[in-house]
Amino acid sequence: MADHRLVVVGGGVAGLDLATQLAGKRSGDRTLRVTLIDRETAYVWKPMLHTIAASTADAALQQTVYAAQALSHGFCFEYGEAIGVDRRSRQVRLAPIGANGRAIVPKRTVDYDTLVLAVGSRANDFGTPGVLEHCQSIDDRSAAIAFNDRLRIELLRNVASGSPLTIGIVGGGATGVELAAELVQVANVAERYGIAGATGHLKVVLIESGPRLLAPFPERVAGAATRKLEQLGIEVRVGTRVTAVDEAGFHLEGGETVPAELKVWAAGVKAPPLLDKVMGMERNRAGQLVVGPTLATETDPCIYALGDCASPRFSGRDGPVPTTAQAASQHARYLCRHLPALIAGGRAPPATYRDFGGLVSLGGFDAYGTLGRFGLFDGGFLRGRVAQFGHAMLYRRYQVRLHGLARGTLLWLLDTMGRKVRPPARLS
Known part of the structure; x- marks a missing residue:
């Protein structure tokens, strides 16, 4: 047949x-x-897109090329x-x-x-005027790369001119929170590698319409992440609704405007x-x-x-x-x-969803997580190196599933070795 x-x-x-x-x-x-x-011609694990956008990871080193995956596993790829x-x-x-x-x-x-x-x-713009024209997203690999290209140009331009660069992010979910921390990290790296004043010229504003960041996470995780972001100098604004966006920045309910040269929309689904x-x-x-x-x-x-x-x-x-x-x-x-x-016309048990918790990584600064209702410890709270390791292992586990144990382990080893010899952020 x-x-x-x-x-x-x-x-x-x-x-x-x-x-x-x-x-x-x-x-x-x-x-x-x-x-x-x-x-797209290649895939980057979606929870890593914020690192590609901020240039703390290189898409070319983390992507799976569809045509190559198709050849090695026997399916057809249609671009x-x-x-x-x-x-x-x-x-x-x-x-x-x-x-x-x-x-x-x-x-x-x-x-x-x-x-x-x-x-x-x-991301869902909820019909907000100006979002499509003036905001960038990081919904996929190409969008993350496009944002990164513009970020590096704007940061260098503003440092050279002595003017601050303000990046506004709308959406206090995991994407917005993790991106905000990565942007601070890349400014630190840029300064260490000779772009004097990079940290002082970067301002990050994170805007969330809800009462707190990381709404799907437990209060303890959200609170710890918020405090760390504020310690990093990020301006966190919760309970704040954006009503319109233009070239100058975000217009808020009540008439206030938040100026921003770079604007990211990471709210809604x-x-x-x-x-x-x-x-x-x-x-x-x-x-x-x-x-x-x-x-x-x-x-x-x-x-x-x-x-x-x-x-x-x-x-x-x-x-x-x-x-x-x-x-x-x-x-x-x-x-x-x-x-x-x-x-083939057979039967199958119903699908289910089991909550194994969630992890949010604030770059190299910290990480927080919960083990969820089905974790090893019901509702357990993780932070620091343990949470960072757990966040990394989710990606490595996915690589092993795609490429097999031997090749997945080799990719992990090559990535680990590369981090020892490459700058911690893409600088060119």
Whole structure:
């Protein structure tokens, strides 16, 4: 019989794992022929994007190149941006690939028998005027690199001119908090490497509309992180709503303006535009696809969704599943285990989500975390080197899953050795 065409759109934490693990597996009497679609050429672990943006890590050294991963694990990689799904003909539509205003590769389609949407999420501007025009995001690898390129130019320019550089970050979740700390760290590194006055010329303002930072984390973690940020000289403003953004900065409710030369929007979560083109599917207010206990959409059993772009309905769970790498990874493992049987018409136990806690790393300054309800110690609090090690191990564990124990361990060793001979931040 012909191979079963399994198409995965989105090569993030969940999508790349699925393509890697399921390529060539059997589903009944058919072989899974897996195609991964992504608009990037390589993947950087999403919880590391803030380090790429701040230049304390180099994307070229941390990325997984899709074409190379596809060659070594037996799936196909299709470079391009998915812009629509035709459920009737079971096709994913891809935008043309262009350069310098010319279309190099025209629009095309990819046929599927089963489709998995793992397209992640992006920051939610909530319709705030000026965000799209004046704010940068770090939602993906290209955005993080673009922000880093501009950061290095602006910091050098402001130091040379003797004027301060103010960076405003909207969003007090893990991304905003970790980015703020990394920016202070890169200024310290720049000064040590000869850019005199870099620390004195950098000001970071972190704005959060809620009553405290790190809302999903326990109060103890949020409080410790807030105190450390303030010790680092970061201006933390909670309970502050941004009503508009322009070239000068952020306009706040009540009429105040927070000036900022560089502006980052890291608030909220919403699904990517692709899901607007998947017609006839149930979605929640954030645009995420509603999925059932096996992560299949209830409207179309041939379409699955997981990770940040999905809103699972799990029996016995009142609240939503958090949009974290932890949740995406758990559901990718579920589909890796059960999707071949489900495709063949079999049954599978319902997916679940278990909270193993969370960790937030403030660069080299400190780290904090909780072990969660299912951790070794119920609700345990971690900080310092133990938390930093735990944060690093999450990444190393993911590398081992993607590349195998031998290659994952080698990558860890090479990265560790490289840190001994490379500057602690990208300076060129």
